[in-house]
Amino acid sequence: LVKMLAKSADVGRARRIDDGQGRYVEFAKRTLPRNLSLEGLRVVVDCANGAAYKVAPQALWELGAEVISLGVEPDGFNINRECGSTEPAALCQKVKEMRADIGIALDGDGDRVLIADERGRIVDGDQLLAVIAESWQADGRLAKPGVVATVMSNLGLERYLGSLAISLARTPVGDRYVLEHMRAQGFNVGGESSGHIILSDYTTTGDGLLTALQVLAVVKKQQQPVSKVCHRFDPLPQVLKNVRYASGKPLENAKVRSAIEDAQARLDGHGRLIVRSSGTEPVIRVMGEGEDKVLVEEGVDGIVDALTNAA
Template identity: 70%
Template sequence: MRKYFGTDGIRGRANGVITPDLAMKVGQAAGLLFQRGEHRHRVIIGKDTRLSGYMIENALVAGFTSVGMDVLLLGPMPTPAVAMLTRSMRCDLGVMISASHNPYEDNGIKLFGPDGFKLNDDVEMEIEALIDSDLTQRLSGSAKLGRAKRIESADARYIEFAKRTLPRQLDLEGMRVVVDCANGAGYKVAPEALWELGADVISLGVEPNGFNINQDVGSTAPDALVRKVREVRADVGIALDGDADRVLIVDEKGQKVDGDQLMGVVARSWKDDGRLTQSGIVATIMSNLGLERYLGGLGLNLVRTAVGDRYVLEHMRAHGFNLGGEQSGHIIMSDYTTTGDGLIAALQLLAVVKRCERPVSEVCHCFEPLPQVLKNVRYKSGKPLQETSVVQAIEAGRERLGAHGRLIIRPSGTEPVIRVMGEGDDGDLVNRVVDDVVEAVTRAASQSAAPAAIKGAA
């Protein structure tokens, strides 16, 4: 069992779970663990636009410098940019302060190794053990404290990196693009990169104030983007999330295009170009069965992992895949990046659109997704999924769907909810099955949260 780390770093309410004390200890623990060799050790820190980012950033700086690591501060910067710059600037460690698509009240700490990849479970467990140890005995002497400075060129470095993922002869001239940056980490770099590639750019979600990240904008709230695409008659809309590692596309008709369709587009293009390193791609258990069937028609496999882009990436690295991702829009293209990158995924899609000389609505409609229903059940305590009534409801639901559908039930790794997802050829049946399981989980969760006397009376 892990005490601090979830599926994507450490995440929780700012000044609740994520306190200055915890952030400083994370800096000290990670700093000590990654001081390998005799060189001057460096860590790079980026953040999104949440108000609490200032507090956490300063606490991390105190932690890292207290154990002798120099700190390079990037300011607001996408998560994939932090991963890329960790490698590019030869740092021992990279840190992103972000809670991704969560509201501004939350924040988080994501760590990257010197290779730009997220840390594996074993390393995170080592950091947890150090956090709970007496770190005061391992602080640096006065003469060996670390230094901190800001890197002013970070935006330009990442923009140039993103542009180079397109062939030199390809640009976005003639395309009208609406980009929604969720008032988050990509609010400067994404519009600039698209403009430098020649697009006519209309920007949304580029006025962060510390409180409005992901608020009615971005990939988790795309309605504003849909309206703007229709209003200005754009060729495409691009919605990023708070830390810009995921993307959602809106076509010229205002229709939303999720990560499954994007993976289908890129998989077919890369297969035709001979660029796929394996005969398939990697996705999670949440990806639509329609994608699996579509890839099968192309002679490609869909390998599924647990939910979380880190697990997709781990399988990609272990088995030599260069394309994978999540339905939510985390698209990993390991030829370019070590993590999901919303901007680069969007650019790869636009490259296909330009080459095909067809509208986005035609390029991106690879397959007809099977009816899929996802509902969340919030709970406060206990283990509702272990209740007999819930187990029986899940077994009954899977039996009803049979071979023509799937039922996935899992606790979220980033918030206290249980996700119930069903899909199948019969949409009405899927809805009934999901509702029955949700009802059973809700009842079990309410009983677990009730005081003992009340539960006994029930």
């Protein structure tokens, strides 16, 4: 047994970092231009009673913002409970109540963010990707003239970026697929509509606070309300429905395949159709989007009916 033990020189070492929070706050601040101040902005930040409950309000305050904090009383059980980016209703209400300029909703582990504008309306990750991509393109910071998103990102995002000569590469759903494509192809901006944005110049995963700071930098630069800064495009109507099945492979059913082909033909290049199996449960997810909402709904419903009969 003694021979199997590692020698003392090969044993790992543990070291306590007493000021981890302070280091992170300084790191976050350094992602912005040195002379940028958030003075004059009233910011509501909801930390979801999670990982960022101390550092996010502190970083925003040190940058000069007036900060109103929510979700900063974790008790070990209330993380993400009726707060944060998964349930942003309280944030939206507080933004309107306090007449704030912006609301920032993080999730429990701090890797996702949604924004609320000054009217208390939610801004999703697709709009945030557009804001950051356009800003970084103007500053010459995009590693390549493109960004990475998943198949679920709205077609409106793709068209808007295309108008700026910025390509949109799509991956399967999941931030790990986004990151893999970014690394393989040399992109430095990517993310999901859920608000999980990856800025690989700074981190190898999503960081909600860093994403919010990039948006705040654009708000300060343009001196425009968040409702204008963060509305870069009109999203196309999108319909998403789930069909649960007991067993088998419904997607291989002939009538299901026929319904999918029919829906694709009817969209005829004016929309997108995604039909995929969930990776975690026996569910088929059907997503359609396009310029004509009625046409999209009819196509999705036709597929759902076929799947229901085959399930």
